[in-house]
Amino acid sequence: MAIDVAPGLVLQESELVFTYILASGPGGQNVNKVATAAQLRFDAARSPSLCDRTRERLIRLAGSRATREGVIVITARNFRTQQKNREDAIGRLSELIREAAHRQTFRVKTRPGRAARQRRLDGKAHRAGIKRGRRVSSDD
Template sequence: MIPITHFIALDDAEIEESFVHASGPGGQNVNKVATAVQLRFDARRSPNLPEHVRTRLMELAGQRLTREGVIVIVARNFRTQERNRAEALRRLVDLIRQAAQRQAIRRPTQPTRASNRRRLEEKARRGDIKAMRSRKPPAD
């Protein structure tokens, strides 16, 4: 089990990993060894995700989400499979944790009377400055 939060944990069988050739660092080794990790997680069919977390996760996944509801994360930053596997899993866990956090409800507020007064005074001051620029000196 992979712990996500106190209430959410993923089963190891829900995550599918495949290894592909990576571009980037590695020298000649990069052409011989498949070090990049492609991690796949079926968010739509996961029994361990609550419904509200599932819908938010699918919104947050963006282009990493396929039409079938599978999240695909590719990690190729490191030269070893182990570090790339850990990086891909960390990214998935971070994404699910972010989806599990409740969004704060935005409550619209009114500006205070003092802030309105300050804003209007500043507007008047700027208007006076601009008006002074356009006045022509009196002709003698």
């Protein structure tokens, strides 16, 4: 099965390794007996789905979630079921990859044209005239 992360970027389910661990938090007695927290491991350094630029940026964005070998570890324990925690972990990984794959558009600096400068000056002169008209004349 494939996971559609971004346009033109698809991860294979075989690239994800899940382990289930005991979770803290709500769940009553169940919390001590059932391993509901999902731990997702994704080997970003050796993933054939990622280009070099995305791979490097992903590992950098992952920060402390990435090991020295380039494996990203995401632990999801927000929900009471394995399935929901698994989906949460996949969603968080997808969001991280989407952010790494996004190319930022750089702003091209421009300057105002002659007409725009003239409009600005005309507006300032108009405003100054209005304020000049409000002054109280001292013709005593």
